[in-house]
Amino acid sequence: MGQYFKPVNITKQEYICPWCIGGGAKLWEWAVNPGGAIFVLLLRRSSQTGGGDYGGPATQVVELTEQQDLAEIIAKGILREGQRLPLPPESVVGRWAGDEVYLVGDYDDSHHYQRADAFTNISKPLVEAWNAFVELPDHQLRYDGCGCDGRSLEP
Template identity: 95%
Template sequence: MRAVFVFLPIFHMGQYFKPVNITKQEYVCPWCVGGGAKLWEWAVNPGGAIFVLLLRRSSQTGGGDYGGPATQVVELNAQQDLAEVIAKGILLEGQDLPLPPESMVGRWAGDEVYLVGDYDDSHHYQRADAFTNVSKPLVEAWNDFVELPDHQLRYEGCGCDGRRDN
């Protein structure tokens, strides 16, 4: 008789994770934002960066920030002083950033938020099925902010939205 060794974990599906906001009763579907749901997939895919937008907290903006001044190419003529042009740009730093309540930018800042697995004893993963899926407006806000084509997200309604969907 010949012994055969099998590494059993290859037969396991693994644990899925999704971002859940208990405070607002919202969630993000990993498949709707075009990613995978395993923890490793959240870590290495562009969709994992959504937390940057959701958790942002600041009442003001600046260069490289949401609502901040766009990158500019400045061509100086003989009458312009480089220091003066730079000074005008610096004045734009720290401007107020009023956001409407429905904005996805900073929407989850300060809330009870988890990247929760479906094996977790809290059952937040399963309870989130009754929450609002905010994946679509999140993808739209992300793509408005991150204009680089290689870093855009694509909303792919996966059919999970037989529930309340935003």
């Protein structure tokens, strides 16, 4: 059998179900599968964005004509760096930054794993935000609502 783990936010009383996001729950499975990278979005903390960041400028293809100045085009792209990133309160991006958060096992004496069953499952909006951010097919998550929860946070 072994020990199962799930991310639990004590502060917000939320959790992520490893099976709902198409992964496994063993610590090793969290470590080697794309689902283990979800903390990148959940714990992100910045009020601004830039290239490669959530909400940052998309990759652009620039075709120059004879009349265009390359330096001017590059300068326009640089001006977009550091733009404010207003996120709606229901966004999962940075949602857990600064909170009491654990990847807790079901054998742990704290019983946070078991108590999380009464918390809100944010797996579905997390998968949606993740897949919008990480567009690589091999790194996409798959939402498989496993019926583990009675409460969920829908976008």
